[in-house]
Amino acid sequence: RTGLRGLVDLTPGIRSLQVKFDPTVTSTGSVLGAVLETEAALPAADRLVVPSRTVRLPLSWDDPATRLATERYMHGVRADAPWCPWNIEFIRRMNGLDSVDDVYKTVYDASYLVLGLGDVYLGAPVATPLDPRHRLVTTKYNPARTWTPENAVGIGGAYLCVYGMEGPGGYQFVGRTTQVWNHRFPEGAGGFEPEHPWLLRFFDRISWYPVSAEELLDLRADTAAGRGLVDITEGEFSLAEHLAFLDREADSIGVVRAKMEAARDEERARWEADGELSRGTRLGTAAA
Template identity: 70%
Template sequence: DFTGDMPVILGPDGPSLGGFVCPVTIIQAELWKLGQLRPGDKVRFTRLSPVEARALEVRQDQDIASLAVSTAPILVDANALGDDDCIVGMRPERGARPRVVYRRAGDKYLLVEYGPIVLDLELRFRAHMLMTHLEAQHLAGIIDLTPGIRSLQIHYDSRVLPLSALLGELFRIEDALGDIGDIEVPSRIVHMPLSWDDAATQLAIAKYMQSVRADAPWCPSNIEFIRRINGLDSIEDVKRIAFGASYLVLGLGDVYLGAPVATPIDPRHRLVTTKYNPARTWTPENAVGIGGAYLCIYGMEGPGGYQFIGRTAQVWNTHRITPEFEADKPWLLRFFDQIRFYPVSAEELLTFRDNFLQG
């Protein structure tokens, strides 16, 4: 992935969602090499066809089963390499049904994209319907389903569920979906405290200026940058819009640990910004930021690129079951929840955070 000029390889602990540009995906049989990398190592990518990726995976499975590493070369019939185009299927727009594009995302993922590259809630609802239909099928080989703004990423085991069979099932479901103009989805209103321009986010900006980029146009104040780039008269205007908005959760796992990607239902509340370039190396847990037209609550400390507006309560609880964090669901938010922030001081937020995880 690329965030600005910085390349990132996401490993097994990577997020479910993200806003980075992803030009290539490492194949399953080569993932073990990521664990061997050290600072200062150099990485080069070699293009492989899906057939070659499959042959390497078969060899790896055999080596693991026998506990003996084979050194014999892997021979692949050049005539059997097949088509390695990214787009493996497409359905044209038909009436109320949007165009569907099926994109190969490495040898273990398939990305289903609906319609044009626009923020359209109806496209998000269609991806949701596809996800629920797939879940109801209980297909062997489906590992995980991750809906995005207008897409559904399918993680599958190609040894159990070949791509051709998966595409056939997706085509069948798409025919059955039809027009979804009357769809209804559950939606809760979740009120969350927000410490505006919190000290923790100010510290993250200071660290960024000290160690990454002191002359970035979003420094020393991300909120002032948001004001400027949106043509608002004052920082109070930014604050009024942020606290007046109802943010609809369109995805979970943006960054890490149940972090929501959300956008205001009312377009008048949509603040648009660029992201950090280069990215931050540190972001406080539960910082709230805006990137593009979307808001994110960071589920844990880590790198990041969204422009800060403050900090809120936890969205993930690893160790306790409470009324807000259910058994086997340690994340707070659900798809299509509406987040509404209310102002608290930094001190009030710290007290709230201490109590919240305890129930």
């Protein structure tokens, strides 16, 4: 839209924008000028209203595949990590929740806003709950896992991610879902569109519904065969409305945040007493 010659690609991040251009066609100064001009023409942030679909995805809670990944980590990398043997208990402790059932309820009650795509691999969303009271925070595996099952769902820092493919990783597992990358059907299938193979878009709102591990295997097989359907509802996200919500709920949000932060302080003190911090672990670092 800038009309800038030599523009090759734009790659948005959560707080950044990578601009790729051909230096034989245009200069860095011209690109920077175009970016600043475009930014100046944008409306004030609190007036922004953007397309925002609600995407309901199945979540097999504490899925056997994620349990297996943790067991492999304990056998092959590190058995005495604070997040072992059960990531969900670690998430509970890190956030001062009374039980692991509260972790379950928090994740399923949350609406996760997609702020980035491509974290870890292949269309993987970086999402955070719109309601800060649902914003569970964890540290990452250190060292990282050598294996993560495809479409595992985990939390690292304040972000939730769905792994687009198998590989290493560090987010704390909560479960597993269906495919977020279509690598088999170029014409599109289910919730995928023909023009791109990734399921999710920026500013989508992900919500989860519970399924058993067996049900998930059937859903994954349907998705892989091009028969899977995703419940997607069109909508909008208004920053002004969200800011008004935060203002209305400020007192309650403050109470929950204070409890979560106190729990993380307690966890850090335990790590220090146990010598964990001398290993180079940095509590509160977002996993990648």
